[in-house]
Amino acid sequence: MGARRRSILAILAFLMLMGIAVYFRLWAIHYNISSDDTHLLRQQFDIANREAMDESAEWRLRYDKxxxxxxxCLHELQVLRDSSQKGDVASGINHKLAILQKENAVLLERLETLKRELEEERLKCSSRNMN
Incomplete structure (x- = not known):
């Protein structure tokens, strides 16, 4: 009876050691995967951040243009207004003034549109960076 009990205890101890070894092996594999995931996430964040900066710079360039x-256009308009006040008004100048005023109105609308688009892109970029 004593020899059987010892063999059962020996088998049980061996199985416990094998279980502990398997557990540590699984833990080591999980740790390697987790550290690789962290590195991959950092790389993806850096790429997304660079893309957002490039896009922001592009929108800023468009806005500045x-x-x-x-x-x-405003300067040309002011020059025409100044010259018309001096009495140098001709039909060609009035026509050019009307064209410039229309172009100025279109450009102001476009400027406002670009401002809104720039703000939307900034919000998108900041929401990407938050995620």
């Missing part, structure tokens, strides 16, 4: 065009 539209602002410059609008300023140029």
């Amino acid at each position: 539209e602002v410059d065009r609008t300023k140029k």
Whole structure:
């Protein structure tokens, strides 16, 4: 009876050691996968961040170009107004003034549209960065 009890205890101890070994092996595999996931997530975040910065720079460039065009039109409009006040008004100048005013109105609308689009893109970028 004593030899049987010892063999059962020996088998039980062996099985416990094997269970512990399997547990540590699974834990090591899980740890490696988790550290790889962290590295992968960091890389994806860096890529997304770079893309958002590039897109933001592109929208800023478009906005700046539209602002410059609008300023140029406003300057031409002011020059025409100043010259018309001096008495140098001719039908060609009035026609050009009307065209510039229409173009200025279109450009101002476009500028407002770009401002809204820029704000929407900023909100998208900030929501991506939050996630």
